[in-house]
Amino acid sequence: MTVVDVVASALLLSGVALSVIAAIGLNRFPDVFARMHAATKPATLGLLLVLIGAALRVADSGDVAKLLLAGLLQFFTAPVGAHLVGRAAYRAGTELSPDTSLDELAAAGPDGGASAPGTPR
């Protein structure tokens, strides 16, 4: 194994480890928002680590470009998707865990201000 292979292996293994930890958190955490907190880490960092590890291993520069493109797209789309899911979950009235210490949207009404005039749908 060359040095590049060792680095690629470390990146792949750490990315996969993040995925496994997130999947465990998905089953252990009490409510949707805590589960999203666990699930959205590997969606950016974990996947990016795996993609960089794979980019070190493929030979063709076009393949490296495809991996970087996928990483870039994921980097921009994953937070947007997570934000939309969280907003929809809150507005749909998903109950929070009893352990929740602070709900800053509670003052805006039960649907998080979705019914207020001028709110984008």
Add this chain to the structure above:
Amino acid sequence: MEIVTSVCFGGLLVAAVLCLVRLVRPGSLADRIVALDSLLVVTVSGIAVLAARTGTGAFLDVLVVTSLLGFLGTVTVARYMERRGA
């Protein structure tokens, strides 16, 4: 490298099974969206690990398309959920 990628595939298999468990357990629609999203991230990781194992990029187009379709699906179902209000 074979050993490392085999370990990676094993870990991704565990992660995928845990996502599926979350998917079929009782929960809200948002729970299922999050679980399916995680399952898709695991799938994309698996394709990348496959590329690292073989050193060829034959499946990398699938990887790009899958991650984009995953985002599209998440947004669609989230908006549907918001309108339906449940």
